[in-house]
Amino acid sequence: MALSLTAVAATGCGSSNNSSSDTASAKTTAAAASTTASTQAAAPSADVLGTPDKATGKPITLGLLNLESGPVTFPEYRQAAQLAVKYINEYEGGIGGRPVKLVTCATDGQPATSGRCANQIADDHPTAILGGADTGAPGAFPVWERKHLAYMGGIPFTPVESNAPNAVQFYSVSVGDNAAMVQYATEKLGVKKASVIYTDDSQGKATGLGVIVPAFKAAGSEVKAIPVAPSAADLSSAAAAAISSSPDAVYVNTPNACPAVLKALKAVGYSGKLMGIDPCTSPQALKAAGSSAEGLYFAQPFESLDSGTPGANLMMAAINKYGGSDIALDSIAQAGFSSVMNVQAALNGVSDLNEKNILAAFKDGKSHDNFLAHPYTCDGKQLAGNTAVCNAYQLIKQIKGGKVTTVDGQWVTGAALYKPKS
Known part of the structure; x- marks a missing residue:
């Protein structure tokens, strides 16, 4: 992916909640499409979702900053991530049996706005941060570092996300x-x-x-x-x-x-x-x-959603079940869904979810399954100058x-x- 943004005036953060934000109807731009509308018509049945295993107890809160205001927006990342959270909470026992809650804030691509959003998210005391599609992310990282919060997945648009010591990235874009x-x-x-x-x-x-x-x-x-x-x-x-x-x-x-x-x-x-x-x-x-x-x-970096692979079928079944027919099914949406699935898989067996233990679950130097994408290995050696990137493989x-x-x-x-x- 490559992105060209014009400067826009900074605006306040969107409402922080567990449902759709006020910017859910924001114009979706064609940042990275991987499928067409015909994909939805061929979606698999709900049987692909498996046997329900509902999470219970106190929620695990993940913060999410996402670009949803301005000339270029990516609401589909948040929308797909929310669908994935619904799926893991109902079918995968959440994380360690506990449900996951997303607390979101809409940004406009400006570092100053993302910094304000980060402080707003931090007030909700998240366990960790789910990376989003936010070109202003460098403005948020000082907050994540100060609060000792791990940053997992998302779209690494800038070198900051690709190199932060508290970040793990499941694929590389632009590079x-x-x-x-x-x-x-x-x-x-x-x-x-x-x-x-x-x-x-x-x-x-x-x-x-x-x-x-x-x-x-x-x-x-x-x-x-x-x-x-x-x-x-x-x-x-x-x-x-x-x-x-x-x-x-x-x-x-x-x-x-x-x-x-x-x-x-x-x-x-x-x-x-x-x-x-x-x-x-x-x-x-x-x-x-x-x-x-x-x-x-x-x-x-992703399998196409009409490829018939298990991951593609599962994502399409979740979209059908949870009402995601209006989501732009591009690679930005795939990244949102995939990031949640990878986080759940890696952290499901971690009992004490602090920054050190969370990062250790990814940065063990071993190969991990990567939902919809090539397996990832977080050893800091997958792509020169991008120490947080765990996978540089792509499909042509x-x-x-x-x-x-x-x-x-x-x-x-x-x-x-x-x-x-x-």
């Missing part, structure tokens, strides 16, 4: 997915020369110039970088520049302008290999791009017939290609 795509492109698709079109802002540079371009170089490929202004209306010149060197592939790293870039590439006659980022493949983006997106490759997917398909089902890592500047 892991793009590095894996480059690995596949050079090893399996034979890409020797590539052009990278990136948004000329801080996030675009961090991903385009900090991950994608150096990964191609590390793989031995020639690479040309083409910046695009965030407000650019005419993308034909960028498309023409990208194909002027006759590349084997064009890599599109423009979250908000992806459809326009893909159309521009088609308009200038490009018919070669296309690579892109997760936001390029949302239902809205695919609809806008039309046939220009056909054939586009991208990497994603492709747009065929206007839909997201999984290429071969093989997990790919590009960790060896990523060498962050010291």
Whole structure:
């Protein structure tokens, strides 16, 4: 995933509660789609959920900060996490037999707002923090550290979540997915020369110039970088520049302008290999791009929800049972559900849930099952410069017939290609 945000004014935290927040109807943007609406129609029966095992007693409170206000929002993360909590409380005995309670606060992507939200959550004395999809998370970490709270899962949008000593991350985005795509492109698709079109802002540079371009170089490929202004209306010149060197592939790293870039590439006659980022493949983006997106490759950390795997079937059955038909079933939602499931599995046998014991349950150097994703190992060695990231593996997917398909089902890592500047 890659994300481009415009600055917005900081607002107050959303209500902190155990149900839907006031921002539940906030506009969902196409940050990282992995399925289409047709997935829901093929959802499995409730039998997949198993035998009920209802949790009882005093709840275990987990705090959750999530970006739900501003130009880019991710309410689906919280919505899916809440469904997963309902499932584990009714079918998995919660954590250690006790029910889990989510206390949430809506943020706007600004560190100052996330800091205020963190203090509000801290007043509820949570046992730990469930990571969310929050680009302002760096503002909250001083609170988590001061209160000695472990931070588990979520979407590591910034280096803070990926390196905090009190954090464990079950997958990598922005770094892991793009590095894996480059690995596949050079090893399996034979890409020797590539052009990278990136948004000329801080996030675009961090991903385009900090991950994608150096990964191609590390793989031995020639690479040309083409910046695009965030407000650019005419993308034909960028498309023409990208194909002027006759590349084997064009890599599109423009979250908000992806459809326009893909159309521009088609308009200038490009018919070669296309690579892109997760936001390029949302239902809205695919609809806008039309046939220009056909054939586009991208990497994603999760099994598709229409894959028929046990994890995918369970999540879909939970969505059907608990009324999640309005949730945007993208990889952000999968991350919310998956994080809860991983937390339950790791902590179910931990009797004293303090920060030290919680982190030890994950950071034991052993391989753990990762719901919907590749197994994770929290040894600080899975991805250079990302010590809290426990898994850098991704699945390669492709747009065929206007839909997201999984290429071969093989997990790919590009960790060896990523060498962050010291």
